[in-house]
Amino acid sequence: MKSIETNILEEEDSQTKTSLIKQRTTTQKFISNSFLRLVVTKLIFYFIIFFIAISLAFLIPRLVPGNPLDYINQLGSTGLPPSYQEQIRTYMEQLFGLDQPIWVQYWRFLEAFFLHGDFGLSIDLDTPGQPVMDLILPTLPYTLMVAIPTLIITFFLGNLIGAWVGYNETKPRKVIYYIVLTMGAAPFYWFAYVLATIFITQLQLFPPLSTSVPNFAWDWAVLEQIFSHFWLPLILLIMVNTGGWSTGARSMMIYERGSGYILYSQKLGFKESKLRKYAYRNSLLPQFTGLNMNFNNIIGQTLILEVVLNWPGLGKVMIDAFSINDYAMIIGTFVIVIFIIVIGNFLIDISYGLLDPRIRIGGQEG
Amino acid sequence: MTFEKKILLEKPEEQERSSVSIMLRKVFQAIKLRYKTQFTLIMGLVVLVIILEILTKIPRLSDPFYSYKIGASYASNLPPSWDFWLGTDTGSHDIFVMILHGTRNSIYFGIGCALLSTTLAILLGVFGPFVGGKADTLSSFITNIFMVFPQLPFIFFIASLMKTRSWVTVMIIIGSFSWPWAARSIRSQVLTLRERNFIKVSKMSALGNMRIAFSEVVPNVLTYILLVFCISFGIGIITEAGISMLGLGDQGQNFITLGFVMWYHEPYNMSPHYYNIWISPGIVLVLIYLVFFVIQSSFINTFNPRTRENK
């Protein structure tokens, strides 16, 4: 009887060894092999996603009642100089093939975008006949400089507050938690007015909304002016988005705090501070998967907020384009926004793969 | 762990005399037992809606656009008083009455939106993993595409394309673009449930897929769906308010929402003398959102038994 068992023991050991050899080679080649594979699969995945998403952005507007290309016929009424009108009409016809069936238009759109990075010309009266790409790109930094810090700050701040409350639910901690939550419940555009009233009208910390933000230049005075406008949207987005993370982090923390490895570590004589460290780290990790969705959300909010707070980013250009039906501009902004979101998601996925060893390389998500 | 074990232990008896009606009753009982708090909260909300419905039928409060008079002159731009609890605007409309109507309609709007987006989320998030194979891959792929779609701007865009916007179309637009996160989280919930032992056991004992879906997954996923419904509701009313506030909502005067009230009083925004007019609809929005938030977090607690601890 004993010999059988020792046999089994040995058998398992030999299995262990063979799989360990495999294991070792993969760990040695970690950066070169499995990480690269993760990057490549994610790259392909997101390229397909990007392609389909921009196709949808191109096609859906055409399926909605109210032809988005009607504006070509309204050019006369916009007060555009006749020479521009003519130029835009011929250009658009050539670019999109407006008389052609939808798939030809689609093909030409793809061709122009992927080969030349061209979306068409703007019909905005301030910038008539200019290539849309030239108008969009300068606004991009403004949007990103609000969105990206918001993403990072809210992620850490929200999760830390949530985890902090979840670790030890004392009264003062709970009060702070509920304040954060209530701020998160506020509709952000309305909250923008409230904050603007407090910070601009009452405290006079920031310049009034009506003053416009100067164009970027390497000049101290200009930079100072830009930054004086920059804080309000940033603060607002942080206030609104922190709450969402906190709820998740709190229940994650409560879960982790009671999970087997914490209890076992405690029984091994771990100090409280180390247990806390374990729990913090492991409750932050799953939150990472929510970052994708949150990035999308924050970009969306930034775009709308730019209109309310008069911040010269992509959203302002975009919403302005909605109101005059500047079709090339609209598609252009959407493609760029989707591009940003896709890149963001890609980077988030990659860094998550680096952080959590449990993630299966190339495995499905969900 | 122990909970699951107990289910496993109780399983054999159950199977012997299982028929659809018993199964349904079991599901119902389980739901009733586990979700007492939520049930009370939701009933509270129903009562609130009924109260609003009755209030807005009272003649004095029935027309949000009635221009009130004091004596012979119009009561315009009055501060809050006993007669006009939240004051009046330039058109002598009672802000309180407007908000009453707006609240009721916003709640209806939110429910409609949440119904739509939750349905879509269920279609893509529950059935995919259950049918498995290609359907699963497809549904998760579709979800992934819409995940990177800038939903908020796109909703604004579609709304701006519409020549005439009724609240129904706005609802459809919002509902049909705000489901991806919901689908994704329901999906992952179903996946973890599918992995749980008790479902594996019922699979091994050769029960049909539908049977499993019914007796094991439905009670659990149902909770999750309700949770998602609550969150979708919040997203729905807030997005609608945003769209309306930028003037892209239903601008007719027979279905005014809180967003409409905000848009209607846009000139007052940031005005230091008329806080009563421009702050109050926002506060009501926050309150509605918080009520749903409480429901939602009590749902989350039922998922995580460890959160039930209190000292």
Added chain:
Amino acid sequence: MAELVLKVEDIKGYYKGSFGTVHAVDGVTFDIYKGDILAIAGESGCGKSSLAELLTGSPMPMLHYESGQVTVNEIPIYIPKPEDKSKLGKWRKEQEKLSNQTRKDVLCKIIGYVPQSSQDSLNPVKKIRKFILDVMKQRVGTKPKKQIKRSKEDIKYDTLDGQKVRINFKEEVLTRVREHLEKLGLSGDVLGRYPHELSGGMKQRIVIGISTLWNPLILIADEPTSALDVTTQKILIETFMHLREMGIVETIVYISHDIPTLAQICNKCIVMYAGKLVEFNSMDNIIHSPLHPYSQGLIHSIASFNPDGSAETDLNSIPGRPPNLRDPPEGCRFYDRCNQRMDICKEEYPPFFSPNGNDSSRVACWLYKK
């Protein structure tokens, strides 16, 4: 008489939460002597794990110490709760301090604990090696390093696996750990893996390995085999026997509801029912002549342990369910299911009787009243 290593006196521990108060451990008394292998048996939910948690001095979050005392190697690990409510805050602080002290002095060195859910007892994002080094660091206070540059005074010693080890030297520590794990039938390479890359049985043995690194006096193993298949179970039981043969641990508390397994390895047994200890006896007696009606039912429900070895055993388990521990009955907790109940049973909880006349067997049942 052998040396007394663990003395449990009327220990009570309740779960408290929004669900109410669960009287999971409601007055349990027993002693463990050096060299014992003690079985704790009882059906699911009777409070075995809760008792084990209480024995470690820092029970899990919702389980609160109520009263009683546990003395480990003559060190008491609880401060009795004061009657006076106003002194509770101060008591809580002192108890916290004592728990920390216990964790440092008693756990690992005197008591090794293998939790019931050892499948998720290892930090999922740390390699086993990293986790073990963390354990070292927490226990000794210095991080094991590759090399020590400064003078000799920095060197710290600890006894790992019965041998003196310079704790600051990573390689020395790891070699010792590797040897120790090899004794448990694990190849040393598991150190380089993450928990999710290991099988259930391997994880279990690693947990046992970590818990026994310091050669504790007592090892408390809470259902170490419950989640495993039969062959792995056998290997694990083998492992436990090895532990004793190699002199790593001498005294073991083995918790299980699987009587055959217990019979294989244990020499003493306590039977728990609904938070109470109902019988304390030698393993042989429990199997061949159980005293308490509940123990009898428990043994009779297992075919292969029918005393006369015949095939006609009644495989029926005891009908009925244990009482709700939220509101346990006054009298004998087995009353509802007992086939020999008497009137007194309902009114008063039975004290311990020793029908054999000595202290080695005790039973809480009115049947044995002299």
